[in-house]
Amino acid sequence: MKPVVFFSINKGLFLWNGHHGFLVDYLFGDHVAVWSDLPDSTRRRMLFREHTLLFTHSHPDHYSRRHLREYLELYDFGVYGAGIPESNLSPGECGFGESLLELPGFQVYIL
Numbered sequence: 001m002k003p004v005v006f007f008s009i010n011k012g013l014f015l016w017n018g019h020h021g022f023l024v025d026y027l028f029g030d031h032v033a034v035w036s037d038l039p040d041s042t043r044r045r046m047l048f049r050e051h052t053l054l055f056t057h058s059h060p061d062h063y064s065r066r067h068l069r070e071y072l073e074l075y076d077f078g079v080y081g082a083g084i085p086e087s088n089l090s091p092g093e094c095g096f097g098e099s100l101l102e103l104p105g106f107q108v109y110i111l
Contacts, residue, residue, distance in 0.1 A: 012062075014051075020104040022052040027067035052089070052103050055081030078103070 012026035053071065055063045058081065068079070068086055080089040080101060091099035091110055099110040 015106070017105040020052070020106070021049075022054055022103055022106060022108075024054045025056055025062035027053065027064045027071065050075045050077045052078040052080070054101075054108065055079075055084050055087075057081070058083040 013024040014026060015022055015024070053068065057063070063081065063084060065086075068084075072079070072086065078089045079086045080091070081087050089101060091101040091108075094100040094109070097111075101108040101110060
């Protein structure tokens with residue numbers, strides 16, 4: 001199966017390889033003045049199954065503690081993000097200040 005990429009508003013990405021998916025900056029905060037709120041359809045997609053959650057940073061246009069806690073009440077799954085208190089994944093060093101996060105069917109390089 002070819003990988004599927006779904007682009008949400010506010011730069012969020014959902015990647016799916018047929019067996020595992022991960023969400024990047026997908027759970028963002030509501031009521032951020034210059035951004036749209038998290039749509040119900042996006043929220044429902046997030047709650048549909050277990051995914052690894054990745055956050056590039058903790059600004060509310062990329063990360064919502066409320067939505068993340070809602071997700072973690074349903075699933076005990078991997079979370080990674082700089083400055084994200086719920087982060088429970090540790091990437092390995094791969095040289096030159098880069099890190100590698102190994103996920104089922106994916107390799108994520110962190111610069």
